[in-house]
Amino acid sequence: MSLSEGTAGQRRAYPFAASALWKGAKRWLYLFHRWTGIILCLFFVLWFLSGLVMLYVSFPSFRAQERLAMAPPIDWRQVHASPGRALARLGQRDFPAEMRLGMVGREPLYIFATPEGRRAVSARTGVELMSVDAPRAGAIASAMIDAPVVSIDPVDHDQWVITRSYKMMAPFWRVRLADAAATDLYVSQRTGEVVQNTTAHERFWNWLGAIPHWIYFEALRAFQGPWRQTVLWTSGIGMLGAIAGFWIGILRVRLKRRYRSGSVSPYGGWMKWHHIIGMVGGLFLISWVFSGWLSMSPWGGLRDQGHRDAASLYAGAQPDFPATDLSVLAKAATGVREVRFSWLGGDPVMTLWWGSGRARLLDGVTAQPRTLDRQRIFAMARHAMPDFALVAADRLDRPDRYWYSTGDPRDDSRPLPVWRLEFSDPARTWLHIDPATGALLGQTGAGGRSYRWLFNALHSMDFPWLLTWPPLRHILVWLLSGAGLLISVSGIVIGWRRLVRR
Template structure:
């Protein structure tokens, strides 16, 4: 009786989810080479206006902040927009933007501003400009909601460029062309359920992805059990191991289903867990699940701790933007030029490239883990939990191992202060999602050819299992339809 129900569950659940699994496998292959379109940081850098030769002291600008606001400033940014030098003073609750010249008033973002920004991005006539008050297909992320309304510029060019600009700030938010949109329609959009109707509610989107993964997992698990039952029956009946099916499609589905079953379990399970934490009843987290940048870097430093920022302009005439940052008691300038981004140690007038010392990192970890012992070492090669298939992570880096129940570890880039934080739950999530879904495993990532072969074989094998299951069900429905008509 149990076997009969397993067959039925696999048949009907597989019939429903087969097309989705086929879509996931094929769109996943596309996604490897064509991610969801997004504005490139290098394009943003290249199109930023350069800072002028003449710049005021930051203290003189900070004096114009409302009373009491200067003491609450966390970050300062100096940039150029619409021919004006602007200082952004960011506090916990708001951002104050002031012109470098106290006699100037910040120019508002107008229709002409939008057109001027658009012309800097595409050398083609602007066909039209629409105003968006809600998400469309290419404005998927929640961070865009604060930027509404958004101007969408259509260009009359062969590539079909479309540019999204915040009407509030004039910032470019998204940039697509006809090719990137086409690849997204057959890759990222179906694979990640990137549909505006789902993305309007983040909880609904997460539940949809999780439910799809769970249903797919049920189809695969019941399929493997049914496949093994049929192997056992065949061995009992004929005394040999093999598929009992004579028909080509049934036999192919049976053999490939067992061959790629574990791969499909990995895809389905990791898909269901993509946006979920490892449950606390499986791996308990004693400390913070995530460590924010603010916690690691510590309280912001007073402006007096920084050497004169105008020395950056003298050292790098091509500078586009300077951000006041810090790592504990080390003042830092994060510098953006037209071609690069880097960090400078702002504690001395020489402005050396940032190189955090082990003692500085130890001070940060001591503040986060007051009563726990830890070790700091330097690594010069990638490790299993410090490697990425998509991004070349910086080396050398500091590796911090904390002796606690969470097995906490950090990887800190000494050249920027950026870091990665992991604990037992996050390390498990690396295997549950990134490892199973994208084969983001050091042994494979360090062998790109083998990684490519593995992902292609897995996706095409999974696609064939799904397609053959769908085809068998279609043939079964056709036979039943003929019988009813007869």
């Protein structure tokens, strides 16, 4: 055989080898899509339906805004222990992550967040609370809701207090009240503070919403690692199956040279519905599952790294709190629901909070009103980000693409106005600072800003132009979820028929 004949034979063999390889790849592509669909389409249906429920009923929480709205004004006649005395009672080496004064039941208490957990000191006696019994928990809950107690049960964790943040506050008393909403309040057995509340309405709808959506069942969610892996693998495999299905859809669709039936799809019945709607809504389904998968931070996700000490540098906190003139404080804080004690740029300060959410900053020693000009705020921010320059400063008076609220009453709102300060570090870190109180409200880098688009926008559809018109956002979510449901339901029917035939 001549050299030219051998070369020609190799040329003829290459197309056949490539064709065989492509046929084998397509076969595995079809098999992967088929069996991931059979296994996971039911999850997709549950995720889409539960997501629609979550659009209207979110998971229960008890945020600062709600705590303020429900708290009575501080009874200053009972406040005899100064903040410095209460803090000294704890014997802490560092200033606590949180220190506030408010009414717990009918007694003013200082509440502290320490590395060992939550602790409380009576503002009346200056003595630390070591435990709260059931009768006192019932009295605290009844005073907050103004309803008689139905039952009091000890709880270490249950469906509504299952995350790691609650483990630092456990155990609890779960107090059921005889109000119209059938409210359950969770009272800490350590401090007496209410840390969670749920109503019958929330409990019912969350079993159809957040619990199946997040695979948040208590038996699994109690174990952080296994729960996270379950969500990662189910959503991750589902995402790959959806990508495979969309690829198959592209391979099978004919827009110009149509099939003998005149259709762009070779299928009929449920298969045709699955194909056509998959082509229309497939990209949404893929992006939606991808964003849910991303929320579990695979391989570290898009978490901002570095500058974790920015908050402590900004505060410049000392381990103690100076002597405060309680008589002056009581006059300045008439009708106040809560006082928060902190440090700003090495200075002790107190922030007064009323039930409406209005706040005022006071000097930590004199209890006189204090204002922070922009130069002081910028100086504290520069101290929080050493070695990097402040390259931009914007005062936001209205929401924008990154500082906004979805309108969910259970979420902490992002106050306005706010300073946004940008630094020259590699992550282009932003610090958001409240100009009224000087509080550092947030720290965001390039990773956090990317996460805003790759998770929040893709998963919740909280694009700025949709937040301006909430009904339009809801309509779009319903339409896209409907497309996802049709894709998933048709996949279940097709998969069931396949299994029955086998």
